[in-house]
Amino acid sequence: MEWKPPPKPIDLTESRLITAILDGTFPPDSRLPAERELAQRLGVTRPTLREALQRMACDGWIEIHQGRSTRVRNYWNEGNLGVLGAIARHQQNLPPDFVPNLLIVRSLLAPAYARQAIILEPERVLKQLEICSALPDDAALWAQADWELHRQLTIGSGNPIFTLILNGFRDLYLNMARRYFQDAEARNLSRQFYAVLRTAAETNDPDTAENITRSVMLETILVWQRIEGEIS
Numbered sequence: 001m002e003w004k005p006p007p008k009p010i011d012l013t014e015s016r017l018i019t020a021i022l023d024g025t026f027p028p029d030s031r032l033p034a035e036r037e038l039a040q041r042l043g044v045t046r047p048t049l050r051e052a053l054q055r056m057a058c059d060g061w062i063e064i065h066q067g068r069s070t071r072v073r074n075y076w077n078e079g080n081l082g083v084l085g086a087i088a089r090h091q092q093n094l095p096p097d098f099v100p101n102l103l104i105v106r107s108l109l110a111p112a113y114a115r116q117a118i119i120l121e122p123e124r125v126l127k128q129l130e131i132c133s134a135l136p137d138d139a140a141l142w143a144q145a146d147w148e149l150h151r152q153l154t155i156g157s158g159n160p161i162f163t164l165i166l167n168g169f170r171d172l173y174l175n176m177a178r179r180y181f182q183d184a185e186a187r188n189l190s191r192q193f194y195a196v197l198r199t200a201a202e203t204n205d206p207d208t209a210e211n212i213t214r215s216v217m218l219e220t221i222l223v224w225q226r227i228e229g230e231i232s
Helices: 009-022 035-042 046-059 081-089 098-120 122-132 139-156 160-167 170-180 184-202 206-231
Strands: none
Touching (some): 009 046, 046 081, 098 122, 098 160, 098 184, 122 184, 139 160, 139 184, 170 206, 184 206
């Protein structure tokens, strides 16, 4: 068995404060309690709290001013990619519409990195598609293979920013994908996508790769909404 070390006090403090912001305990534009009180409520030392607050200020969660109480920022408007990654890690408190909005962003990015990957590294794409073409009806295997396909597409695009963005959502992506690929229609849609993308890679056809990726990413949003509606 692989033993995971317990979280450090500063990491736990930051996580608990982010959870409190996301669940509405400390909503945007509210003020955090005084440092002494907040440290007591969290059960940590004041130096640990200060360091956690400094981290959160760098990511755009809060605004610290000497002599005044700490303000919770409107993280949607004032946050940065650090906020986005933290939200993805706090899956139990995802804001409303976070996943649909994330899928919309993917539908904008994926066609671009798929096109570039077909131009620059079609063999990389074909290697992963070979794995995708022989998947049994196991949602976990589909999730892992689909994640790895998109990761290889971002790497093959030659733009590492695509990969960094995708990697920031790895755990959320896999959790969503395991639910998504339990659905037979979802698997069939991806099978069609993989087949067309494979032909595009074999024939060096970036236009087809871009178009099929855009079409399928948009259709994925509709399938996800149906699945979520059935679950709820």
